[in-house]
Amino acid sequence: MRIRPQIADAVIAVALVCAAAVLGTESGSQGWSPLDAWGYALVVLGGLPLAVRVRAPLPLLLWSHLVFAVYVAGGYWPVVASFGPMLSLYTVASLCTLRTAVVCAFVMAGVWVYAGVVSPHGSMASVVTQAVVFPLVLIRFGALARRSAELARRLKREQADRARREVSAERGRIARELHDVVAHHMSVISVQAGLAGFVFESDPPTARAALATISGTSAEALEELRRMLQVLREAEDGAPAAPMPGLDRVAELAERIRAGGIPVTLRTVGTPRPLAPGVELCAYRVVQEALTNVLKHAGETRVEVQLGYGQHQLTVSVINEGGGDRREGAIQDRVRTGGGHGLIGMRERAKLYGGSISIGPRSRGGFAVTLTLPTSARAVPGEEDTTG
Incomplete structure (x- = not known):
């Protein structure tokens, strides 16, 4: 069963909030202020909006970084609330242009450096390295996702175009078959009907022969049309199709034309x-x-x-x-x-x-x-x- 993208994003948002809440319980052991009600509220405010990340990637990125900055200013462990900003940058890189993603990467780097400045723990060199490497990695993976999505859309369009061409070619083939079957048999029937009407009173045997030709020709036309319908149904239900006419029946064509005079x-x-x-x-x-x-x-x-x-x-x-x-x-x-x-x-x-x-x-x-x-x-x- 295929999960709808909106539901998948909602599940991801809830999962990230739960993971952050569980990780927040370790804040005290890591030397940071334990999460209180305000800290948990910030985690929820920064995580749950990720459910709509595809619909509004840029506003969400700005919101998630704003909440992250407030969270860090409160003296809480930055790692707990870092998932939202990173996922929002990846989303922008996968949905928007590279220029937009680079601008957003600078936003993330600035907030990350700010977190290093106001935090009493950690090395500034490590913070700067993370502020450079993390955005580059996220932009790279987002660009790959965007390219894959574009290729998938292009492939879908090409498949649709190919399907339309195949349908058009099949319609042309059917039109040719119908023309050949109907035109030939109706021409023979028309000639024989004219002959039968002309000699109906003066030469009854010839008229009867013409009517017999009309009967045989119409029956053959119906049989060929049935064969065509079987061929068309074969692709749907796998039923074996009767063979289409071949060179062994050219003699019948010649005889029919002879009957036309x-x-x-x-x-x-x-x-x-x-x-x-x-x-x-x-x-x-x-x-x-x-x-x-x-x-x-x-x-x-x-x-x-x-x-x-x-x-x-x-x-x-x-x-x-x-x-x-x-x-x-x-x-x-x-x-x-x-x-x-x-x-x-x-x-x-x-x-x-x-x-x-x-x-x-x-x-x-x-x-x-x-x-x-x-x-x-x-x-x-x-x-x-x-x-x-």
Whole structure:
């Protein structure tokens, strides 16, 4: 259980008063005047205010030294009432600037020398030494405490800033996932719904096939959203999350686009092999976004998706040959202006996994998206993206 600072200071003040009262009983044996009612009252007046030392360090320092001077003038043993002034100087050094602490050290040294002058016992050389050494030691320890407190506050701020950045990054990741899932599936559903409505009377089999595609696509969208929710819950309750889609499902993407009326060819170069889940998800989402853009903007065209498995990298290309449809220019306009959350998401994904991506029109017509990723899940700053 953590004790509140105010309660801790109150306990310290009471403990010091009790220790001083017990030590005061030895005054007679040390050759000093025994503590009477006035002496004990001064001990209490100098000790109990230490309970508020953090709230008012400077007033407390002045008060404790004033009470100490009156106590010494009464002929009592100075050691008994010395705890309050020393603790008050330490408090000032730990909470205030070094200049303020040095000024207060001179106050303490002056009162200490005064105690040596009015006291009938003790060596003046010893008193002066104590008046110099004690304040220096107290200032040193107070400065260390102040520095530690500043470092702790700075660390807390840095941790809060890091937490905010992590939350922002996680929100961005979730936004990208939602965009990729919803945009792709809704585009397919929109195209198929339009086709079903157009041929509903003239070609019932085609309409039924379009409705079946809509049903399957919507079910898959819901399943992917459920996976995302499981991933989000995993950090809270430790429940295992269902795997996110990977390259083994690119064929399903191609088939879905074919159902939308666009011929898609899927080619694999090299020997397919399992890759890090993050790399596979990144490649899958880029293919998904590229095919979604083809479906929405490219019009009548042919598309080739190529997966290249190299020794140390994966290369993914999505190329549409272009069909002269004026809607194809929409993608080019978005690339030139830097717009489109999907294009931004593709670039961010590539950078996250240390890869590079090229997005732009081809010299022979059409449009191409080429992604290159190292076959490692290590997220490092990637190469600069290229456009065009």
